[in-house]
Structures are given as C-alpha cells and as structure tokens.
Amino acid sequence: MSIPEPVARRTQPNADSAAEDYLKTIYHHTEWQSAPVTPSVLAATMGVAPSSVTEMAKKLSAAGLVNYEPYKPLTLTAEGTARARGVIRRHRLIETWLVDEMGYDWHEVHDEAEVLEHSISDRLLDAIDSRLGHPTRDPHGDPIPSADGSVESSPALLLSQAAIGTSGMVVRISDRDPSLLLSLAAAGIRPSTTLSVVSRDASTGFIVRVAGATESDADGGPLVPVSASGGSSIWISAPA
C-alpha cells in the first residue's frame, strides 16, 4: 500500500501560524464593530484568494474553531475566540514591549509583532508581560487580553461617526496603516489625546481641534485635518 501513515512529520515550524492569522483577522472584524465576516471580506483583508478562505474555513470548522456553513458569514466558536485572543494578546504585548523597552516608535512595531506573535513561547511571553508590569493597553490604545482571556472593553465611537461638535479622548488608533500613524503622531494625535470634531465630510475628510496635553484652553488647540481613512481608524470616547 502506498498510503503510509502520517509518520512523525516535524510539526516544527510554528504551530499553525496561517490558521492563527485567520482567527485573529476574524476576531478583529468584530472587535470594534460587529459586522459579519464574509469570505470575500476576509480574503480582501488577508490578501488571499476567496477560495483560500473557503478551504481554511473548512479546516478551522473541523477543528471546532469557527462556525462555518457554506455561503454564510464566518463566526468564531468560543474556543476560536479564545485562541484569537491569545494571538492578539501576544501581538499587543510584543508591540508594547518593542515601544517601552526596545526603542521602537509606535508606527514601526506592527510588522515585527506580526511575525513574533507566532514564534514566541508562552514562557517568554509571560516574562515580557511581567517585565512590563502586566499592561492592559498597547501603544495604539488597543486593550491587551489578559492571560485568562478576558478583555477590558471601553465603549468607543469611530471619529467618522461622531457628530460635529463632539469631543472626546482618543481611545485607540488602528495600527493597520503605519504611514497614517506617522502623520497622526506628527500632528500630535495619539491615544489619550483629547480632540473635538470641527467639520466632517465623508469624502473629503475631517477637521479636528487637538487639545494639548495640558488642555488649559480646552478648545484653543490647533486645527488638524484628518483624511477620510483616518476618520475610520480613530476611536474616541465621550469624556466622563
């Protein structure tokens, strides 16, 4: 018979980083807004062909990590959610570590974390977590899931959905576009910055007033233009 059993294949490389990437991406789609994740959206986000998504969906479904039925959106099972949070915890702790200890700037950390999140051991992750004092937010303001899988969620509002006049503190800024992070940082916008919406236009972009860290003059800060894409990358929270 030429059907040798699996033998002792070296599962060496890194667990199943591809699978982890799918779980992570599915999770991301429901983290800040709850849109159902269709295969085509997932494919576009991950930069793979739709057929690749179908394949992996079946695999993950068989593994009990995603709920998959043909022609329907994908959702994570409880176990899949836990696994996704684990990956995200790794990612965000690594980003935090790179910024806090290794001299990286916040817009430079994403790619490095993307790779390391799949190769660092639990042991090392714990060591990093301890060293940093168990942080709960990464440099972009994203919550870091705790080791037990719980996530502290603070209700937030996408800048692009805030009415003119709304003001609040920047809670998070998506880390997907490094160049956006760079320009925002240059304009003085980062997590914990307070800003208010001066004008908004879905196609042109937005203009916001940035309050200095010392916000003595609450509405006297500089006016800053924010692109349309920036508007859908910045979350603010209404002040207490």
Added chain:
Amino acid sequence: MSIPEPVARRTQPNADSAAEDYLKTIYHHTEWQSAPVTPSVLAATMGVAPSSVTEMAKKLSAAGLVNYEPYKPLTLTAEGTARARGVIRRHRLIETWLVDEMGYDWHEVHDEAEVLEHSISDRLLDAIDSRLGHPTRDPHGDPIPSADGSVESSPALLLSQAAIGTSGMVVRISDRDPSLLLSLAAAGIRPSTTLSVVSRDASTGFIVRVAGATESDADGGPLVPVSASGGSSIWISAPA
C-alpha cells in the same frame, strides 16, 4: 499552456528558515573541529532523511551558498559562511538576551532561540545587541560573531581529548543537550570554571577536579564524574 509563472507568491513566512538551518548546521561542524560534512552526517544531525540533504544541497549550491559535488562532502562558500554566521549571531545573541534579561537559565534557552533566530528582524537584533552591550560570548561560552561577520576564535581542547593531568578553563560547553547542561551546572561546571582531568576512559567517562571560583586551592576542589558524552561537549583551554 498550463505553466503559469510564479506569480506574486507571498514569501511571507520567514525567509527560508529551512535553508538557514542547513547553513548553520554545516557551519557548526567546522566551528570546533574541522571534519568534512558528509550528507549522511548532516542528515543525522538535522533529523532528516539523507535524500532531503541532497535536495537542499542542490538548492543551496544553485544559490551560491554551498559547494556541492555529487558524492562529496559539503562545504560553505564565502557567502554561505557569512549567512551561517549571521544566523549563529542571531541565535547566540538571543540566548544571551534570554539569560541576561529575561530570567532564563542557560539550559533552557536553546529551543526558544532556535525559533526566534529565524523570525527576529535585523532592527530588533541590533536593539538587543546594544542593550546587552555588544557581548562577545553567549552563556555557553560560544563566541558571538560580530555584525561584520568576524568571529573571535580561541583555540580550545575537547575534554575527551585532554591527557590526564591537563588542567584549564572551561571555554565552552555545547548547548545541544539541555539535560547535560543542567547536570553540569549542578556540579558547578560552566564556562570559566577551571578544572583538571583526573582520569579518563573513553567508554566509561571522565573524572575531573573542579576548582572553585576562588581557586585558592587549585587542586583541592571536588572530584566530579563526567559522562563520555559530556567529555565531547566540554572544551577547555590551557591556562595562560
């Protein structure tokens, strides 16, 4: 024609960690003793089938990294040597970092480094190197190649090849067998320990006298048995 060209395959994962492992392993075989590396030896060391070695040898040869001629031992080209040193530099810096900063013990670092050496960026490696103050030796006493590729080599003698009565300082201990490292550490043997050969027997093992760090009584230290395999993992240098 059903021969579409390579397309834009995502070379994502991690460069070519398999190739790097071959280069590293070939290099290792010539680092402390100069034995020609035959495919079978390489296969055994790496835990792969001999045919896999042949295949990779061809690939690396085509890439100009190894000199390969059928039925002959493998050697590294200048470029292959440089690449191998690069990987080894990564490995050893990571090991040093894990021990110096992350609370690892020296026998625990090998596996973690084995994975990370393929995923850390040059940028991060440099940051680690700086943080550690550009170390030249890793926790096992192995020299860390410098960024420019040069290696500080100190002539050393394998314990198993030292005559009875020889004494010297431990220069390095191979990191291949974690349990050996553990037992040696327990016996007080690590790099920079001074010891002398009391008896040797290729099959049974060795007995060495370990001088305390304060070596006031140069030959009054405890007697310690070292297994045969330990004898071929410990390198000592004659005292100045």
Added chain:
DNA sequence: GCGAATTTTTAGGCGCACCTAAAAGTGCCA
C-alpha cells in the same frame, strides 16, 4: 583488486497553504 557493505542520489509521493478558472449558489430589482 574485486565484491560486499555503505553512502548517496534518483524517482515518485505527500501535506500544506496558496493560486486560477470554472461551476454553482444567492440575492436584488426591474
């Protein structure tokens, strides 16, 4: 110096994660 033992290479396959192209299913709307 020659045949046997060992090493190495060749030949053919496998699983993985991806792809393209074609087929099938869904859903909107005139």
Added chain:
DNA sequence: TGGCACTTTTAGGTGCGCCTAAAAATTCGC
C-alpha cells in the same frame, strides 16, 4: 418572479520541504 450580477465553492494545479524505496556510486576488507 425571472434574470443577472456578484459571491462562494469546487476542481485542478504549484512550490516547498519533507519522506520512502530503489538505483547508482563509492569505499572497504580481504
């Protein structure tokens, strides 16, 4: 409500790094 556009799945294929089995080359012992 029937079409048609769009989405999703199926079918078939690729490169990579690995494997086993069989063929070929080398080396060793007598």
